Amino acid sequence: MIAAEPQSREQIEIHVRYLMAASGITSIIVNLYGIYLLIYYHGSMDSYRFHLLYFQMTCLIFDVYFSHFMVPIPLFPITGGYSIGILGRLFRLPTHYQMVAALWFLGNTITCIFVSLLKRHQAVAKIEQKNRMHQIMVKFSILSSNTAPVIGTFIYALSEPDNYMKRIILSNKFPNSLWVLDIPTVVIYDISFKTNPMFTCIVYSVFGGSALIMISYNILYFQLFVMLNSVKTKISQKNYKKHFTAVINTILQNLVFFIFYVIPAIILFLVIYFEFDATYTSIFMIFAFSVHSTANAIVVIATFPTFRRAFKISRFAR
Known part of the structure; x- marks a missing residue:
């Protein structure tokens, strides 16, 4: 297989530009409305609203950055791509370093969900007087979850092969696609400990970390529902509904992450593995990534009664 030829690549760029522009504008409108509700219509919500506010602001910044400043174009089946956004066109910033910021934002959103879930777990455990973690363990969990994205992005920043190694990677695997090296801001990787060890470590660490996070989520959710059922009486x-709604919100946020990040990535992996044309699958994946925060904002508005009432009032006022 070879990467898309220049003519096909131009068509891909046009599709991605339109999709990203639409998703970026929609994201700004929906997320700003969600942030407005969190600031002025939080009602009797506890400190959980600050986690939601930080989460939505991070998601908004990521979407604007991803949809307007970066605008990535993949080069599947090659592991790599380039960018056609503001940073690439005006400042010629290499796509590799643009990805560093994107990965940090992405890691931060996952951390925010985990920390809010952990604090909710401990708040309910305090009421039930069971399943309480030692304060040192809680602080260590929060510190490690906040440190992981920083360490991961730092290692990723050092993982780009030099131009000589990029040519070797393409010559060995995609000899008919050497022309991609002439694309400004292009980045090429290889999942191999021999040619690209640091990037390979990042890939396997992501898989391992994702499995660990999924196990932690399942344990916390199971204990939370058991504890909520125990303290219901x-x-x-009102207090029970507050805790229950917050738990449902974190579940839906994780579901949104799974639908808009994990599933498109799995579909793309299968398409590439079975050697189908990944052009439109990659466009779908990029679009799914860019509308993630919009879906999250809708989840926040739909989950909490105080936000639903505010939304109905604003509609009625118009």
Whole structure:
């Protein structure tokens, strides 16, 4: 297989530009409305709203950055790509370093969900007087989850092969696609400990870290629902609904992440593995990534009653 030829690549760029422009503008409108609700219509929500506010602001910045400043174009089946956004066209910033910022934002959103879930778990555990973690363990979990994206992006920043190694990678695997090296801001990787060890470590670490996070989520969610059922008669209905709604919100946020990040990546992997044309699959994946925060903002508005009421009031006022 070879990467898309220049003419086909221009068509891909046009499709991606339109999709990213539409998703970026939509993201700004929906996320700003969600942030407005979190600031002025939080009602009786506890400190969880600050996690939501930070989460939505991070998602908004990521979407604007991804959809307007970066605008990535993949070169599948080659592991790599280039960017046609503001940073690439005006400042000629290499795509590799643009990806560093994108990965940090992405890691931060995952961390925010995990920390908010952990704190919710401990708040309910305090009421039930069971399953309470030692304070040192809680602080260590929060510190490690915040440190992981920083370490990961730092290692990734050092993982780009030099031009000589890029040519070797293409010559060995895609000899008919050497022309991609002439594309400005292009980046090429290889999942191989021999030719690209640091990038390969990052890939395997992501898989291992994702498995660890999934196990942690399942344990915390299971214990949370057991504890909520146990304390239901010990706390007021209002307090119970507050905790229950927050738990449902984190579940839906994780579901959004799975639908808009994990599933498109799995589909793309299968398409490439079975050697089908990955052109439109990669466009779909990029678009799915860019609308992630919009879906999250909709989840926040739909989950909490105070936001639903505010939304109905604003509609009625118009």
